[in-house]
Amino acid sequence: MGILQFTAVVLSLQLGLRALASPVDNITPRTGPSFVAETVCDGDKYVYERLAGYGFVPSDARDKFGDTLSFGSSIAIDKKSWKFKNGVYTGILWGLPDRGWNTEGTINGPSRVHKFSISFTPKPSATAANPSPPNLLFTYLDTILFTGPNGTPTTGLDPDAVGSIRFPGFPPLPVATFLGDGFGGAGPGGKAIPIDCEGLVLNKDGSFWVSDEYGPYIYKFSPTGIMLEAIQPPNAILPIRNGTVSFSAASPPRYDLNRSVLPKDPTSGRNNNQGLEGLTVSKDGKTLYALMQSALNQEGGPNNPGRRPARLLEYDIKHGNPEYVGEYVVLLPLWSDPTVSDPSKRTKVAAQSEIHHLGDDQFLILARDSGAGNGLPSSTSIYRHVDIFSLKGATNIKSATNDATGGSIASAAGVLKAGVKPATYCPWLDFNINSELNKFGVANGGYGGYGSPAPLNEKWEGLALVPVHDSKDEYFLIAVSDNDFITQNGFINFGELQYHDASGANLDNQALVFQVKLPEGKGKDDDDKKHKRG
Numbered sequence: 001m002g003i004l005q006f007t008a009v010v011l012s013l014q015l016g017l018r019a020l021a022s023p024v025d026n027i028t029p030r031t032g033p034s035f036v037a038e039t040v041c042d043g044d045k046y047v048y049e050r051l052a053g054y055g056f057v058p059s060d061a062r063d064k065f066g067d068t069l070s071f072g073s074s075i076a077i078d079k080k081s082w083k084f085k086n087g088v089y090t091g092i093l094w095g096l097p098d099r100g101w102n103t104e105g106t107i108n109g110p111s112r113v114h115k116f117s118i119s120f121t122p123k124p125s126a127t128a129a130n131p132s133p134p135n136l137l138f139t140y141l142d143t144i145l146f147t148g149p150n151g152t153p154t155t156g157l158d159p160d161a162v163g164s165i166r167f168p169g170f171p172p173l174p175v176a177t178f179l180g181d182g183f184g185g186a187g188p189g190g191k192a193i194p195i196d197c198e199g200l201v202l203n204k205d206g207s208f209w210v211s212d213e214y215g216p217y218i219y220k221f222s223p224t225g226i227m228l229e230a231i232q233p234p235n236a237i238l239p240i241r242n243g244t245v246s247f248s249a250a251s252p253p254r255y256d257l258n259r260s261v262l263p264k265d266p267t268s269g270r271n272n273n274q275g276l277e278g279l280t281v282s283k284d285g286k287t288l289y290a291l292m293q294s295a296l297n298q299e300g301g302p303n304n305p306g307r308r309p310a311r312l313l314e315y316d317i318k319h320g321n322p323e324y325v326g327e328y329v330v331l332l333p334l335w336s337d338p339t340v341s342d343p344s345k346r347t348k349v350a351a352q353s354e355i356h357h358l359g360d361d362q363f364l365i366l367a368r369d370s371g372a373g374n375g376l377p378s379s380t381s382i383y384r385h386v387d388i389f390s391l392k393g394a395t396n397i398k399s400a401t402n403d404a405t406g407g408s409i410a411s412a413a414g415v416l417k418a419g420v421k422p423a424t425y426c427p428w429l430d431f432n433i434n435s436e437l438n439k440f441g442v443a444n445g446g447y448g449g450y451g452s453p454a455p456l457n458e459k460w461e462g463l464a465l466v467p468v469h470d471s472k473d474e475y476f477l478i479a480v481s482d483n484d485f486i487t488q489n490g491f492i493n494f495g496e497l498q499y500h501d502a503s504g505a506n507l508d509n510q511a512l513v514f515q516v517k518l519p520e521g522k523g524k525d526d527d528d529k530k531h532k533r534g
Contacts, residue, residue: 035517036436041362041388041426044519048429051436052122052476053513055136059487059506063114063143066495071095071114072482072509074200074279074354075462084469089120089476091466093138096210099156099196100492101485103501105254107492108182110153111146111195112225113208120476120513128438135440136478136511144225146210148173148193151226155192157182159214159247161261165191171232174214174247183493184255193227195219196249198461199279199290199354209279211290214247216275218290218315218322231322233276233313234403237296239266249273268406271295271302276313277461278355280363283524286318289363294332294351298406300414304348308332309410309422311397327398328391329409329422335369335383350383353461358522361391366463366479368431373458375486375505380445384431384460386477386514389423429514431460431479442510457481457510465523468515475523477514483507 038047061069074096081092093116100109119137126132146154149167157176164172176194181187199211199218206223216237220229232238238245241263249272252259265272270292278291292310300306314326333350340346348369356364368384397409397420410416432444434453443453459482468474486507490499 039428047517052515054440055511057509060489068490070097073098076202096200115142126439131441158251161248211276211279213275235405236407239269268298280357288315299410306414374455379455386429388426481510
């Protein structure tokens with residue numbers, strides 16, 4: 001299909017409620033026109049200056065294979081492509097969708113990554129009374145399908161409850177066995193590697209690291225999409241049912257919704273749909289970090305408010321073969337859900353959706369609530385943040401005991417064991433500030449309609465950081481939402497099957513651009529200094 005041009009819209013933010021019981025909460029709200037909010041983390045100041053832009057890709061956009069296009073699970077910008085000329089920024093953005101349309105069951109769609117060119121024109125004069133039109137524009141360029149080592153396309157179907165598939169030089173991989181064509185139609189059936197893509201790193205040679213929720217594993221793909229490597233996490237993270245590894249996420253295929261797995265939740269390891277959600281690389285490209293979305297089942301998951309301690313894995317990748325070198329704990333923030341009638345049950349965990357390494361052992365983290373956004377009964381989010389965490393002084397929990405099957409660094413209620421010091425966590429940038437959002441025709445809350453701001457989507461999951469021209473410490477932080485392929489004009493199976501999501505909604509792929517000021521050196525690619533850890 002030809003190149004598609006998509007318009008974009010500009011968003012603002014509304015300062016919401018603070019994290020409950022966060023280790024650090026030094027947010028200073030706006031006191032003048034120079035910034036929206038700032039925080040200090042480990043002695044470093046982070047400033048949210050303003051919302052600078054908004055963009056979207058329509059809910060019914062399609063890729064070159066004829067399938068509905070979504071890309072919000074993670075993004076990566078080719079830093080070499082980022083240019084500024086005549087007031088306009090341009091670059092190449094890669095966008096990662098997850099396992100595909102699954103609101104009515106998982107489907108046999110191959111995992112993939114999309115390529116866009118983007119054009120961004122800042123509009124600093126935008127106001128709520130005179131909002132700017134979209135100023136972040138997406139032009140679709142290409143799509144790469146991911147395949148296994150043998151060239152067989154991967155799949156979004158739920159993994160088999162037992163069993164795996166093997167290839168020379170790879171650990172045992174999850175496998176999905178499907179009937180017919182995997183969509184409910186006639187076909188020979190088959191087996192494929194199931195991947196629920198969540199994290200994306202673009203390497204300098206054009207290859208990709210991708211983290212997933214099913215394994216949860218980390219995969220490396222060639223520039224053409226062939227699987228080159230797979231990293232299996234420590235045994236403590238692998239999901240266990242009935243005494244054995246069970247990769248199923250209890251997400252039956254659309255063609256067989258009665259399929260079930262017992263018990264539904266693993267007894268230890270990653271919880272269903274709570275895998276390696278965050279993935280990032282050090283500035284020199286030598287260290288890979290992956291963060292669980294929330295706590296393992298044996299140390300606080302899957303229930304609120306216990307699922308705070310999320311494990312962060314560290315791999316040395318400078319010599320080609322990834323070496324597992326470190327593991328740390330990030331205590332996720334808490335929020336209070338006003339829709340819950342019982343006050344004792346209102347406290348919930350804001351699970352994380354993305355991380356971005358800044359250098360000096362500091363990271364951005366996208367943590368958010370769930371169940372509130374465009375197309376849902378409640379569109380008002382309480383906690384939707386980009387925060388900061390620091391590994392300075394944090395305990396390296398990597399050990400044979402902690403990483404064994406069932407190994408735990410916290411109680412079943414999520415209370416850390418003695419001697420385990422988590423990362424320092426610092427709340428910072430709030431998406432939900434309506435005084436900012438309204439400058440670009442969007443809002444936290446409301447239901448849209450003619451003349452009203454469009455509400456933000458529920459799931460914000462991708463982050464990318466690019467420099468502001470002619471500034472040593474200012475950056476544009478681009479965030480994108482996962483629209484779950486929700487549209488009334490959707491297509492799957494290489495465009496052969498049309499669908500209409502039962503929600504009745506059309507959710508565009510939304511993107512926000514925040515202008516921020518970081519501590520000196522934090523956003524520079526050549527900065528990889530490290531503080532001593534505990």
